[in-house]
Amino acid sequence: MTEARRYRWLTAPAAALWMLGVALPLLLILRLSVYSRGEISGARQFETLFYQPETWTLDNFVQVLTTPFYLNTLAFTIGLAVTSTVLTLVLGYVVAYAVYRSSPAGKVVLLVLVTLPKFTNILVFVYGLKMILGPSGFWPVVAAEVLMLLPYAVLTIAAALEAVPFSLVEAARGLGASAAQAFWKVTFPLSLPGTIAAATLAILWSLGAFLGPYLLGQPAQYTISVEIDRQMNHDLNWALAAALNVVLLGVMAICGYSLTSIRRRLA
Amino acid sequence: MKRLAYLIVGASLIPLALSLLVSFTPSRFLELPGDEWTLQWYRQVLANPVWTRALLNSFVVAALTTLISVPTALAAAVGLSRGGWRRKPLWETALLAPLALPAVAIASGLLAVVRATPLWGSHLSLALAHSVIATPVAYLALRASLERVNPHLEAAARGLGASPRQAFRYVTLPLMAPGLIAATLFTVVVSLNEVILTLFLATRDTSTLPGVIWPNLRFAISPQVAAASGLLFLLSAPALAGAAWRLIGRR
Numbered sequence: 001m002t003e004a005r006r007y008r009w010l011t012a013p014a015a016a017l018w019m020l021g022v023a024l025p026l027l028l029i030l031r032l033s034v035y036s037r038g039e040i041s042g043a044r045q046f047e048t049l050f051y052q053p054e055t056w057t058l059d060n061f062v063q064v065l066t067t068p069f070y071l072n073t074l075a076f077t078i079g080l081a082v083t084s085t086v087l088t089l090v091l092g093y094v095v096a097y098a099v100y101r102s103s104p105a106g107k108v109v110l111l112v113l114v115t116l117p118k119f120t121n122i123l124v125f126v127y128g129l130k131m132i133l134g135p136s137g138f139w140p141v142v143a144a145e146v147l148m149l150l151p152y153a154v155l156t157i158a159a160a161l162e163a164v165p166f167s168l169v170e171a172a173r174g175l176g177a178s179a180a181q182a183f184w185k186v187t188f189p190l191s192l193p194g195t196i197a198a199a200t201l202a203i204l205w206s207l208g209a210f211l212g213p214y215l216l217g218q219p220a221q222y223t224i225s226v227e228i229d230r231q232m233n234h235d236l237n238w239a240l241a242a243a244l245n246v247v248l249l250g251v252m253a254i255c256g257y258s259l260t261s262i263r264r265r266l267a
Numbered sequence: 268m269k270r271l272a273y274l275i276v277g278a279s280l281i282p283l284a285l286s287l288l289v290s291f292t293p294s295r296f297l298e299l300p301g302d303e304w305t306l307q308w309y310r311q312v313l314a315n316p317v318w319t320r321a322l323l324n325s326f327v328v329a330a331l332t333t334l335i336s337v338p339t340a341l342a343a344a345v346g347l348s349r350g351g352w353r354r355k356p357l358w359e360t361a362l363l364a365p366l367a368l369p370a371v372a373i374a375s376g377l378l379a380v381v382r383a384t385p386l387w388g389s390h391l392s393l394a395l396a397h398s399v400i401a402t403p404v405a406y407l408a409l410r411a412s413l414e415r416v417n418p419h420l421e422a423a424a425r426g427l428g429a430s431p432r433q434a435f436r437y438v439t440l441p442l443m444a445p446g447l448i449a450a451t452l453f454t455v456v457v458s459l460n461e462v463i464l465t466l467f468l469a470t471r472d473t474s475t476l477p478g479v480i481w482p483n484l485r486f487a488i489s490p491q492v493a494a495a496s497g498l499l500f501l502l503s504a505p506a507l508a509g510a511a512w513r514l515i516g517r518r
Contacts, residue, residue, distance in 0.1 A: 025376020
């Protein structure tokens with residue numbers, strides 16, 4: 001045990017990076033979200049540019065949760081995330097199933113092709129999408145989100161499918177089940193926990209959607225993340241940006257928690 | 268079913284192929300090159316100080332990110348697997364959390380942190396931010412690699428008189444070489460391609476390639492942007508080839 005204890009010190013650099021790069025920023029967002037808005041002009045402009053120090057207020061949350069504009073943005077963000085997630089899961093399942101049924105060489109080819117876009121810059125990708133899809137709008141944004149999420153969904157679902165022994169399907173067929181029956185009664189239920197894991201990842205990432213909506217959307221397709229960027233980097237209202245962040249993280253926590261508990265119940 | 272799968276995968280690769288093809292167009296507009304292909308847009312990008320500085324920044328930040336992330340992730344992988352932790356899954360989830368958090372949230376929090384330190388506007392601040400995302404990725408590669416090393420080999424070295432440090436250095440670490448290469452490649456790819464952290468934290472002097480492509484992408488679109496994107500792809504390509512080789516080589 002003493003030797004094991006000594007090994008624990010090796011996690012110190014990662015812990016330090018985590019405190020500095022994850023915990024501290026999140027705590028700071030929490031504190032920022034309850035500051036009042038800074039003065040963008042006047043005598044105290046430079047000390048209070050981003051927020052008013054030493055203030056405590058819930059105004060930012062009231063503003064986010066009562067202004068129709070922010071509520072609409074929040075509703076759109078959730079709608080976009082659900083649409084993208086459902087499409088990603090359907091397409092991802094089809095590709096993952098093809099991986100499952102391919103020869104070893106076929107599996108490698110498919111997996112390399114699927115992950116290829118992940119090794120390229122997202123900007124290269126969006127640039128190409130822009131050329132194909134033309135004018136911005138809702139469906140180009142959905143297309144961008146689905147294409148960004150697809151590789152992760154395929155890898156997660158394929159891993160779940162690989163764990164289903166094909167002999168079970170053969171046994172079902174031998175006992176008189178049709179191919180479709182064998183799939184829906186055997187393969188699909190067994191792959192469901194992995195599919196829900198993919199859904200969790202997809203919904204969490206698409207709730208944070210920023211690049212797709214910003215580059216391929218009209219203002220009507222702007223998400224919470226786009227609004228956070230605007231408040232943070234253009235309007236310099238860090239307090240409101242932080243409140244938007246807290247609301248977004250709250251929605252993500254609810255989605256992540258409920259999907260994880262569904263998966264636990266199934267597994 | 269299989270045909271449909273290849274159709275989906277093929278369609279997902281079209282944007283990539285198109286944007287690369289357009290970078291060779293002789294036209295001033297975004298058109299596919301016909302019979303004539305040219306490298307003029309690449310020459311223009313490489314002759315323009317705005318782009319070359321971004322390219323240099325990309326190299327510096329990617330190198331710093333690798334120097335921070337890979338050793339940190341290696342130490343964490345060894346420490347977590349051998350520390351005899353009672354709540355290991357919890358610590359591991361915490362370590363991987365940056366991968367699930369929205370990039371904009373991490374970026375805006377980090378901006379507030381970095382603005383309060385003298386690091387603001389330095390390559391190091393950008394590299395530290397990239398490391399927050401790259402370390403979990405490197406950790407996943409290194410954990411998998413560490414799990415594949417037979418622990419009896421290190422025990423044998425200890426039995427023959429090696430200190431714990433020597434046994435790790437001369438037995439386990441060389442056996443982890445593929446994992447270390449993969450972790451380095453992934454880290455470089457993450458850093459080269461990171462957009463959101465770069466947008467929030469880079470200044471005009473430290474901005475990497477994606478940060479300079481960004482405003483061009485929204486406003487003035489010329490094949491120069493395609494060429495800059497093409498360069499970024501070219502830089503990531505060795506990593507891609509390495510990963511593919513590993514996938515195929517394992518068979």
